Amino acid sequence: MKNVMSNKTVIALYVLPALLLILVLVYVPIVLTGYYGLMDWDGIGKMKFIGLENYIDLLKDKMFWSSTYHSFQLAIFSTISLLLYLVISLVLASKIKGSDLLRKIYLIPMLLSSVAIAQLWLKIFDPNNGMINSLLEMMGVENAPVWLADPNVVLYAIFIPIIWQYAGFYIIIYYAALKNVPEELVEAARIDGANPVQIAYKIKLPLIAGVFKVTIVLAIVGSLKYFDLIWVMTGGGPNGASEVMASYMYSEAFKSYNFGYGSAIGFALLVICLIMTWFIRKLTAANDNNNQF
Amino acid sequence: MFNKKALTLVFTLVMLSFLALAGCSSSGSDEEANGSNESSDSGESSGEQVTIDFMHLWPEGSSKAQYTIVDDIIKSYEKENPNVKIKTEILANEQYKDKIKVLAASNELPDVGITWAAGYLQPFVEGNMFTPLDDIIESDFKDSFVSGTTEAFALEDTTYGLPLELNITPVYYNKEIFEQNNLEVPQTYDEFLNVVQTLVDKGITPITVGNKDAWTGSMWYMYLADRIGGPSALNSAIDRSGSFEDEALVKAAEEIKKLVDMDAFVKGFNGLSNDEAKGYFMNEQAAMYLMATWELPNYTTSPDVSDEFKEKVGYFKFPTYDGGKGDIDSFVGGPGVGLFVAEDSQVKEEAKKFVSYLVKEWGKHSVTDAGVIPATKVDTSNIDLDQMYIDILEDLNNASNLTLYADVQMSPGVAQVHLDMIQALFGGQVSPEEFAKKQEEALADEE
Numbered sequence: 001m002k003n004v005m006s007n008k009t010v011i012a013l014y015v016l017p018a019l020l021l022i023l024v025l026v027y028v029p030i031v032l033t034g035y036y037g038l039m040d041w042d043g044i045g046k047m048k049f050i051g052l053e054n055y056i057d058l059l060k061d062k063m064f065w066s067s068t069y070h071s072f073q074l075a076i077f078s079t080i081s082l083l084l085y086l087v088i089s090l091v092l093a094s095k096i097k098g099s100d101l102l103r104k105i106y107l108i109p110m111l112l113s114s115v116a117i118a119q120l121w122l123k124i125f126d127p128n129n130g131m132i133n134s135l136l137e138m139m140g141v142e143n144a145p146v147w148l149a150d151p152n153v154v155l156y157a158i159f160i161p162i163i164w165q166y167a168g169f170y171i172i173i174y175y176a177a178l179k180n181v182p183e184e185l186v187e188a189a190r191i192d193g194a195n196p197v198q199i200a201y202k203i204k205l206p207l208i209a210g211v212f213k214v215t216i217v218l219a220i221v222g223s224l225k226y227f228d229l230i231w232v233m234t235g236g237g238p239n240g241a242s243e244v245m246a247s248y249m250y251s252e253a254f255k256s257y258n259f260g261y262g263s264a265i266g267f268a269l270l271v272i273c274l275i276m277t278w279f280i281r282k283l284t285a286a287n288d289n290n291n292q293f
Numbered sequence: 294m295f296n297k298k299a300l301t302l303v304f305t306l307v308m309l310s311f312l313a314l315a316g317c318s319s320s321g322s323d324e325e326a327n328g329s330n331e332s333s334d335s336g337e338s339s340g341e342q343v344t345i346d347f348m349h350l351w352p353e354g355s356s357k358a359q360y361t362i363v364d365d366i367i368k369s370y371e372k373e374n375p376n377v378k379i380k381t382e383i384l385a386n387e388q389y390k391d392k393i394k395v396l397a398a399s400n401e402l403p404d405v406g407i408t409w410a411a412g413y414l415q416p417f418v419e420g421n422m423f424t425p426l427d428d429i430i431e432s433d434f435k436d437s438f439v440s441g442t443t444e445a446f447a448l449e450d451t452t453y454g455l456p457l458e459l460n461i462t463p464v465y466y467n468k469e470i471f472e473q474n475n476l477e478v479p480q481t482y483d484e485f486l487n488v489v490q491t492l493v494d495k496g497i498t499p500i501t502v503g504n505k506d507a508w509t510g511s512m513w514y515m516y517l518a519d520r521i522g523g524p525s526a527l528n529s530a531i532d533r534s535g536s537f538e539d540e541a542l543v544k545a546a547e548e549i550k551k552l553v554d555m556d557a558f559v560k561g562f563n564g565l566s567n568d569e570a571k572g573y574f575m576n577e578q579a580a581m582y583l584m585a586t587w588e589l590p591n592y593t594t595s596p597d598v599s600d601e602f603k604e605k606v607g608y609f610k611f612p613t614y615d616g617g618k619g620d621i622d623s624f625v626g627g628p629g630v631g632l633f634v635a636e637d638s639q640v641k642e643e644a645k646k647f648v649s650y651l652v653k654e655w656g657k658h659s660v661t662d663a664g665v666i667p668a669t670k671v672d673t674s675n676i677d678l679d680q681m682y683i684d685i686l687e688d689l690n691n692a693s694n695l696t697l698y699a700d701v702q703m704s705p706g707v708a709q710v711h712l713d714m715i716q717a718l719f720g721g722q723v724s725p726e727e728f729a730k731k732q733e734e735a736l737a738d739e740e
Binding site for chain 1: 560
C-alpha cells in the first residue's frame with residue numbers, strides 16, 4: 001500500500017476523476033456565469049456583449065440590495081439559532097431519559113425534501129384553514145396574521161420552517177462533538193464541585209469550539225445561497241418581500257428572461273459568499289491564536 | 294481500520310455509480326442502434342424506430358380529464374405507428390414554464406411540447422427554437438381552426454404553434470351560497486358590488502383568487518379595464534398605440550383597490566397559489582371564482598368531483614360598468630396553450646405528424662371527454678353535452694371581443710413587471726397611478 005501511494009502517477013490517477021468532476025461541475029460554470037454576466041441575453045436568442053453594464057445596473061438595483069439584505073437577515077438568524085441547537089444538544093448529550101428518541105425526532109425534518117417541507121408549511125400557514133390560524137381563532141384572536149401574504153411578516157414566517165428543517169443537522173453535529181468530550185474531564189470537574197451549567201460552559205463548550213466555528217461558516221454560507229424552500233413557499237413574494245439573492249437571480253434569469261442579468265446576480269452572490277467565508281475565517285483564526293485551542 | 298473500510302466503501306460506491314451512469318447512457322444508444330438495425334434488416338415501410346419526447350402540463354392528479362385524453366391519444370398513435378414511441382414528461386403549469394425555459398437555454402427542448410401564444414412565443418421564435426408549422430396547417434387543417442386561434446401563434450406570418458384550447462373567462466359562482474343570501478346574478482358592476490358587500494357582511498368570502506400566481510389577479514384587472522375603457526384601452530397600451538397611463542386603466546386599478554378594501558378577496562390572497570385558491574371554491578368556502586373555461590371539466594365531466602357540487606356551480610359574464618365602454622359580451626380569453634415542434638428535433642417529420650394527429654384527436658375527444666373547448670371547430674349537433682358547456686360555447690360564438698391575457702400578450706420581461714405590479718396593487722403597495730406608471734415605463738423601455 002505504501003509503495004502504491006508514493007507512486008506519483010497512481011496518485012494522479014486517483015485524483016483525476018474527482019478533479020475532472022469538480023472542474024466541469026463547479027469551476028467551469030463559475031467562469032461561464034461571470035462571462036454570461038457580461039452579456040445582454042434572454043437565454044434563448046443571440047448574446048450581445050455589453051461589458052460591465054449588468055454589473056453596474058446591479059449596484060444601482062434596489063431589489064438586489066433588498067434581497068441581499070434579506071439573505072443577510074437569514075444568515076444572522078440562522079447563526080443565532082445555532083445557540084438554540086447547541087442548548088438542545090447539550091441537554092440531549094447529558095444522558096437524560098429518552099434522549100435517543102428525541103434525537104431521532106429532531107432528525108426527521110432533515111430526511112424530508114425541502115419541497116415536501118414547503119408544502120407542509122404552506123398548509124400550516126394557510127390564512128383561513130391553516131393549523132396556526134385555526135388555533136389562534138380558537139383562542140379568540142381576531143384578524144390573525146396572513147403570514148405568507150403579509151410583506152411585513154412573510155420573511156419571519158419562512159424562518160420558522162428553516163430553523164425546523166436544519167435543527168436535526170446541527171444537533172447531530174453538536175451531539176457527536178459533545179460525545180467526544182472525554183468523560184474523565186467531566187467527572188473530575190464534578191468531583192471538584194462544578195454544577196452542570198459550569199461543566200457545560202467551562203469544559204464542554206471550549207472543547208467543541210472548533211466544531212462550533214465550522215457550523216457558523218456552514219450556517220452563514222448556507223443562508224446566503226438559500227433558495228428552495230423560499231422559492232416553493234412564496235416565490236420571493238409578495239412583491240419581493242421574501243426575495244433572497246438566489247431567488248432574485250432565478251426570477252431574473254428564468255421569469256423575466258434576463259439571463260445575462262441573472263448571471264451577474266449569480267456571480268455577485270458568489271463573490272459575497274467568498275468574502276463572507278474569508279471574513280469569518282479571519283475572525284475565528286484570530287480567536288485561535290488568542291485562546292490556543 | 295474503520296476509516297479504511299469506510300474509504301473503500303465510498304470508493305466502491307463511487308465506482309458503482311460511474312458504472313451505473315455509463316450503463317444508462319450506453320444502453321440508450323444501444324437501443325437506438327438496435328432500432329436502426331432492425332429497420333434496415335426488415336426493410337419494411339414502417340421506417341426507423343423513433344422516439345418522440347413530448348412534454349405537457351396536465352398531471353394526472355390535477356388535470357385528470359386532459360391527462361386521460363392525451364394518454365389515450367398517445368396510446369392509439371403508438372398502436373397505429375408501431376415504429377414510434379412517445380416518451381412523455383409531465384409537469385404542472387408553473388413548473389412546466391420554468392423547466393421549458395431551462396431546457397431552451399441549454400438547447401435541449403423536447404421534440405414536442407406546450408407553448409403559449411403571442412409574447413410568450415416571441416423569444417423562442419427569435420432564438421430559432423420552434424419550427425414553422427404552416428405546412429401541416431395547410432395540408433391537414435384547412436379551415437378547421439376557429440379563426441384567430443392560429444394567428445395568435447404566428448409571428449410575421451409564420452405559425453409556430455398549433456392551438457389546442459380556446460377559452461373565455463366567466464365568473465363561476467356557487468348557486469347555493471347565492472340563494473341562501475337572496476342574491477341574484479349581477480348584471481351591472483354596482484349590483485356586483487352589492488353582492489360582494491352582502492357576502493362580506495354575512496362573513497362569507499365573496500371571491501377567491503390565488504394572487505401568488507399573479508396572472509389570476511390580472512384577469513380581474515383586465516375585465517375592469519375592458520368594462521371601463523372598452524377592449525381597445527388595454528390592447529393599445531400594450532401595442533404602444535396608446536399609453537398605460539390612460540384614464541380608464543388607472544380607474545380600473547382604483548376599482549381593484551376598492552374591492553380589496555371591501556375585503557372582497559379571500560384572506561391572504563397574495564400568498565395563495567391558484568390551486569390553493571381554487572380549493573376554497575371547490576370546498577364551498579368562497580362564493581365566486583374567476584377563471585378560464587379550462588376549469589369546466591371540474592364543474593361538468595370530471596369523475597373526481599361530486600355531482601352534488603357540480604350542480605351548485607353556475608357562471609355569469611363579468612358585469613357591465615356604469616358609464617363604461619365595454620359591453621357584457623366582451624371576454625378575456627383566447628387560445629390557451631398550443632403545441633410546438635422543436636427546430637433542432639432529430640425526428641422533426643415524425644413529430645409534426647404526431648402533433649397533427651394529436652390536435653385532430655384532441656378536437657374530437659376534448660369536447661365529449663373533458664369538457665374543454667378545442668381550438669378546432671366543434672360540431673355539437675349530435676353529441677350529448679353538459680348544459681353549462683353548451684351555454685359557454687354559445688357565449689363564445691356570440692362574443693363581441695376576446696382580449697388575450699395581458700401577460701401572454703406582453704413579452705416575458707414586461708409581463709413580469711405587469712404581474713409584479715398586479716400583486717403590488719392587490720397588496721396595496723402601489724397606488725393606482727404608480728401601478729400604471731411603472732408599466733408604462735416598462736412598455737416604453739422595450740420599444
